[in-house]
Amino acid sequence: MTEDTVRKAPVTGRGIRTRQALVAAARVVFERDGYLDARLTDITSEAKCSTGTFYTYFNDKEEIFAAVMEETKNEMLHPGMEHVDGVDDPAAIIEASNRAYLESYRRNANLMRLLEQVANIDPKVRELRHVRAWGFVERNARGIQDLQERGLADPDVDPVLASRALSSMISRFAFAAFVLNDGGDFDELVYTATRLWCNALRIEHNLTKP
Missing domain, CATH: 1.10.10.60 (Homeodomain-like)
Structure with missing residues (x-):
């Protein structure tokens, strides 16, 4: 399109x-x-x-399907960070973002299943999926770069490549949990995703296991 x-x-x-x-x-x-x-x-x-x-x-x-998926992208890409407004703890922000994303993914699990299925057979929907995924990569790369510039994250990793790896991890993690129904306790999912994200970027944290 x-x-x-x-x-x-x-x-x-x-x-x-x-x-x-x-x-x-x-x-x-x-x-x-x-x-x-x-x-x-x-x-x-x-x-x-x-x-x-x-x-x-x-x-x-095809076009109205793209419109439906655009709505879910906006919901998941801008997850309502008012819950951590004024908080400058990177781990707390990552945790809140992961929680909001996973909650949104769970609400939209049927559509996310459909997107994966159709992307395998329709090149245009596959491109839609790619553009959608890249939006998350770009957002997270900006956040990682900001943390690096503030001395709060590992400065020796490329922010875009790190974002690609971590964003893919969270996406597949959510797919397994809510589409394949392989998940467990929701708070445990959030804790695990956040701890892995922080550890990968060497971000100090005091996360409490649920």
Whole structure:
């Protein structure tokens, strides 16, 4: 998908509400029927609108699937760090971020399963997954570099490569826990992920085992 093919975002309140209703309906249909079996008519029926209305906001099923995944990315990428506002302890911030990410992954586990499945057969969805993952890598790389500059993390690792490794670890950790249902106690998951992250970057911490 390119900027030339993607529909422009609505600017009116009614348009915004209609588009959001379509995205919400698409999520219901994708989770219920899967990507391959989901039909545009099912999405428009769920959203209580016409097929013509759908094409006002989206070109095809692929584009609305991308919109659904964009919503989950925003939720997981910006996890509400108000819980640690004013805290300057890197370990506490990492712990809060991991907790928020894992909570969001657990809520969106069905969609994350679907994304993995479709990425294996659809090159465009595979690219969507890659772009989505890179957003997390870039965010975490900025955080690692900031900690290095403040003398709080190992200065001898490349922040982007370290972020790629750690971000992949947490992503697969969450996939195993909530998609493959191999997880255990949630607090134990958060503790383990955070301790591994801190140890990898040589960040001092006083994490308490649950």
